[in-house]
Amino acid sequence: MRKTSRALVSSHLLPLLAVAAACGGTESQPATDGDGEGALAIAATCGDGKTEGSETCDDYNTRSGDGCSARCAVEEGWSCVGPTCKPICGDGKIVGEGTLVGKEECDDGDADAGDGCSATCKVEQGCRCAAGAPSACRCASIQTITETPLGVDTASLTLEPTGKAHVAYMWGLRYRDPNNLPMKDMRLVHAERGPTFWTTSTIQTWGQDEVTMDREDLVLASDGGALQTYFQRFLRSPGGSFVTGARSDASWQFAYGDADYIYHAIRGGGDWHSLSRISGSLHYRVGAPGALTRDETLSGFSLYDDLRLAYASNGDVYLASFTQSYPAASYEMKLHRRVDANTWAPVYNVKTTAAADSCVIAVSHVPLALPNGGMVVFEEGFEDYTRWLRAHRLTARGWIVEDVADVDWLSSDCSRSGSSSYSKIRMIPIVDNLGRPHILYNVSHLSKIEDHYLDATGWKTRSFTWKGGLQDAVIDAAGTTHLAMTMAGNPQAVLSYVRMDADAW
Incomplete structure (x- = not known):
C-alpha cells in the first residue's frame, strides 16, 4: 500500500509540475526521501541568485x-562561484562581459605578465593584441628618458640622419602654488639615446615668476645638419619673448628675439621658417638662429587663430589659416603658397556653414606637405555636439574632402551667440617612408594612441595602449614609428621613448 499511495501522489503531481515549469520558468529536479527512493520534486528557479x-x-x-x-x-571560458562569474584568464579564449568584472581585452593562453597580455587579460602598456584564439600580442620597445618631480611640460623628438633619437623637453623646477599650473624657473633639457639608455643634460635654465609653454612652442629638428631647437617662452610678466638654439657637437648657442607671439616654427631647407606676431603684425621669418635671411610682413591673415606652416620637398612653403565668424555661423579654411618675397598666392579655400539655428567652431587646421608636391590639410571642427576630423587632399583630379575619423569623444559645445567650450588635444601630422600621410591622436579617455593613416583603399586607424600623453612622433625610413610619451609616475612623472615597429600597432 505504501508504494501504491506514493505512486498515486506522484502521478497526480506530474501535470501540475509541467504547468509550473511552462509558466514559471522552473526546472524539476529529482530528490530522495528517507528510504532513498524518489520523492516530491524540488523546483530550482534560474535567475534568483541561488x-x-x-x-x-x-x-x-x-x-x-x-x-x-x-x-x-x-x-565555456568562464568560472562561477556563487552568483559571481568571471572569465578564465589564460585559456586562450576571449569571452564577453561578466556580471561583476569587465570583458577580457586579450587572452594569449597564459596568465603571465610582460608578454603583451597581462595576468588579468588586459592589453599591457605599449602593446597591441590581434583578435584570435589565443591572442597574438606584439609590444613596442619602451625606454625611460627621464623622471621629473613636477612633470614634463612639453617635449619635441627628432632623429639624426643615422637614426639616432634626440628629445628636447621643458619642465619647471617648482610651481607658484599648488593650484596654479604655470611653473617657475623653467628648465630646458636635451636628451639623446645611446645603444641601451638615454642620457640627459640641462642646457638652459630661466628663473622667472611664471612660465607657461605650449607643445607647439618647442621644436627640436635636424634636416641633415646640426641639431637645432626653436621655442617660445611665454611670460605672464613682463611680456613674451622667443629663443632659438643651435648645437655644434655638444655645445649649444642661443639667440633671443622680440616676437610677441610665435604661431609656428618648422625646419626645412637648412633654415628655420617661423610665423610671429611682432608689434601687432604677422611676420614670416627665415634663417638660422640669430642670422635671419628674410623678415617679411604679411597682411590679410587673422592674428587671433591658429596659423601653421608646411615645407614641401620641392622647397614650396604653405601657410594654413582659418577665419571664424562671430556669431559662430560659419568658418573658412584657407591655404596659401609662398610665390615670392611679396606674394602668398591662395591655393585653396573652403567654407563650413552651420545649419539653421546651429553653430560651427574651427578647432584647428594642420597642413602636411607630401613628397612630389602632394598636400593634405587636416581640419578639426564641430557643429553643436558633433565633432569631426577631415582631410582636404590635393590629388591629380583636384582637391577632395575625406572623413578621417569620428572624434565625438572630444568635448564640444557652442552657440550662435558666440559662446563655446571644447577640448583641444595634441594631434601630430607626419609622413611615413612610403609618402603616406598620418595624423596621431592621444585618446586619453580610452588610454590609447590612435594613428589615422591613408593607404590605397582609404583612411585606416591603428592604435596601441598607453596611459599618458603624446608629445611628438617621427616615422623613419624603415617605417618604424618613434614617439616621445609622458605617463604618470609615483611620485614622479615619466618621459618615455617608445619605438613602434609596423607590426606592433
Missing part, C-alpha cells in the same frame, strides 16, 4: 553571454 538542483551557477538573471547561461549553466 545555485540549486542541477544548476551550476545562478547570477540573478537569465541572460546568456555573461558566464552563466539562460538555463543557469556555466558557459
Whole structure:
C-alpha cells in the first residue's frame, strides 16, 4: 500500500509540475526521501541568485553571454562561484562581459605578465593584441628618458640622419602654488639615446615668476645638419619673448628675439621658417638662429587663430589659416603658397556653414606637405555636439574632402551667440617612408594612441595602449614609428621613448 499511495501522489503531481515549469520558468529536479527512493520534486528557479538542483551557477538573471547561461549553466571560458562569474584568464579564449568584472581585452593562453597580455587579460602598456584564439600580442620597445618631480611640460623628438633619437623637453623646477599650473624657473633639457639608455643634460635654465609653454612652442629638428631647437617662452610678466638654439657637437648657442607671439616654427631647407606676431603684425621669418635671411610682413591673415606652416620637398612653403565668424555661423579654411618675397598666392579655400539655428567652431587646421608636391590639410571642427576630423587632399583630379575619423569623444559645445567650450588635444601630422600621410591622436579617455593613416583603399586607424600623453612622433625610413610619451609616475612623472615597429600597432 505504501508504494501504491506514493505512486498515486506522484502521478497526480506530474501535470501540475509541467504547468509550473511552462509558466514559471522552473526546472524539476529529482530528490530522495528517507528510504532513498524518489520523492516530491524540488523546483530550482534560474535567475534568483541561488545555485540549486542541477544548476551550476545562478547570477540573478537569465541572460546568456555573461558566464552563466539562460538555463543557469556555466558557459565555456568562464568560472562561477556563487552568483559571481568571471572569465578564465589564460585559456586562450576571449569571452564577453561578466556580471561583476569587465570583458577580457586579450587572452594569449597564459596568465603571465610582460608578454603583451597581462595576468588579468588586459592589453599591457605599449602593446597591441590581434583578435584570435589565443591572442597574438606584439609590444613596442619602451625606454625611460627621464623622471621629473613636477612633470614634463612639453617635449619635441627628432632623429639624426643615422637614426639616432634626440628629445628636447621643458619642465619647471617648482610651481607658484599648488593650484596654479604655470611653473617657475623653467628648465630646458636635451636628451639623446645611446645603444641601451638615454642620457640627459640641462642646457638652459630661466628663473622667472611664471612660465607657461605650449607643445607647439618647442621644436627640436635636424634636416641633415646640426641639431637645432626653436621655442617660445611665454611670460605672464613682463611680456613674451622667443629663443632659438643651435648645437655644434655638444655645445649649444642661443639667440633671443622680440616676437610677441610665435604661431609656428618648422625646419626645412637648412633654415628655420617661423610665423610671429611682432608689434601687432604677422611676420614670416627665415634663417638660422640669430642670422635671419628674410623678415617679411604679411597682411590679410587673422592674428587671433591658429596659423601653421608646411615645407614641401620641392622647397614650396604653405601657410594654413582659418577665419571664424562671430556669431559662430560659419568658418573658412584657407591655404596659401609662398610665390615670392611679396606674394602668398591662395591655393585653396573652403567654407563650413552651420545649419539653421546651429553653430560651427574651427578647432584647428594642420597642413602636411607630401613628397612630389602632394598636400593634405587636416581640419578639426564641430557643429553643436558633433565633432569631426577631415582631410582636404590635393590629388591629380583636384582637391577632395575625406572623413578621417569620428572624434565625438572630444568635448564640444557652442552657440550662435558666440559662446563655446571644447577640448583641444595634441594631434601630430607626419609622413611615413612610403609618402603616406598620418595624423596621431592621444585618446586619453580610452588610454590609447590612435594613428589615422591613408593607404590605397582609404583612411585606416591603428592604435596601441598607453596611459599618458603624446608629445611628438617621427616615422623613419624603415617605417618604424618613434614617439616621445609622458605617463604618470609615483611620485614622479615619466618621459618615455617608445619605438613602434609596423607590426606592433
